[in-house]
């Protein structure tokens with residue numbers, strides 16, 4: 001692809017909303033812009049291009065962005081040359097609504113259009129907003145080097161899009177079909193990241209464990225399943241290969257889909273010492289009836305069995321989850337099944353949401369959003385309370401134990417302390433002592449809340 005040089009120095013500020021995939025996409029956008037001669041800045045005040053990378057997963061995410069755009073328009077009035085762009089999932093989802101609500105926006109770019117960002121920013125003189133909204137199943141940005149902030153943990157997108165089509169979810173519509181990046185490129189990426197000083201890599205994908213090298217990618221010569229297998233090509237193989245990268249301390253991944261939790265994945269987690277014993281395994285509901293309406297492709301019983309199998313093979317496995325309450329047709333009984341399953345599994349942590357109908361999805365088109373807002377609120381408060389209690393108990397049980405923590409940086413509250421994560425992804429705060437950022441230290445836990453461990457380094 002030809003590189004476009006900016007006509008004059010253009011300083012770009014990117015503001016990111018939503019999930020880690022968006023954070024990773026912002027790094028990708030920074031990569032595309034930097035190689036075209038743009039400069040990335042950390043402060044809105046010094047930018048002449050502001051890109052808002054948006055989230056469309058729930059209605060409140062969209063509202064937040066629309067308010068933010070209004071606010072940014074005030075700045076645009078004072079700084080008429082300011083280029084304001086809306087990127088990401090919401091750009092793809094409600095392009096016309098954005099143009100109606102925020103006609104002052106200069107460009108609207110979906111997740112498969114970021115290659116055109118330099119051209120879009122340059123064409124700002126024409127007056128009409130630049131629209132980049134084609135989904136492109138052959139776009140994987142495999143050749144683009146993302147620009148990351150220095151740090152200990154790097155996020156690496158290994159797969160884009162999603163083929164699962166859960167009835168509540170907008171992701172397949174705004175991010176398109178599933179496609180994976182070839183394994184040898186990912187291994188090269190990780191070696192480069194280690195060389196740059198990163199210690200931990202988090203592999204990212206919407207259903208990260210359905211990753212398959214080559215076979216599913218329309219970009220590269222297709223392999224038959226047999227060929228791919230012989231070459232070593234599924235997610236378990238990728239973990240095994242990552243585990244061998246010298247200098248890398250830890251590997252994590254998010255988010256796996258329960259239906260793709262295969263034997264090779266479990267085996268790799270059980271045997272690879274760099275692969276953290278941590279799994280974010282979205283449940284969504286504990287009611288098989290609701291799961292069916294969601295098209296999650298597993299029953300509550302199958303999920304329960306998977307967790308049991310994984311815990312048996314991977315001692316001390318930390319499990320977290322996502323849960324939606326108030327989905328179409330969810331009765332009090334269904335909700336109780338969710339509570340019971342959460343109480344039985346005892347997750348280390350959970351992200352919990354009220355169902356939010358998304359235009360375009362199958363649930364929006366064919367199911368009745370029949371649980372009242374008030375009832376959704378009550379159910380949400382109830383499971384949050386349940387989960388807080390469980391997280392607190394699990395963390396209390398760690399008091400007196402020694403955990404391995406990768407020091408990430410100074411604690412926000414106290415410059416004499418570092419914060420970092422345990423293997424199980426629990427935030428831990430401890431006095432710095434002689435330790436350095438990027439070092440793996442042993443910390444004796446002295447106290448704990450539902451979300452944080454506090455401790456001291458031990459030799």
Ligand code: SAH
Pocket residue numbers: 057058168169170171205206207254255256282284322323324353354355356357358
């Ligand atoms: N496969 C992705 C899912 C991304 S969305 C992943 O696991 O990373 C993240 C979570 O948002 C989902 O697991 C689900 O719990 C929640 N979610 C998605 N669509 C929603 C909706 N319409 N209303 C409420 N919550 C939703």
Ligand code: F3S
Pocket residue numbers: 162163164165166169170171172206207257
């Ligand atoms: Fe969404 Fe289901 Fe894919 S939650 S991202 S459609 S696995």
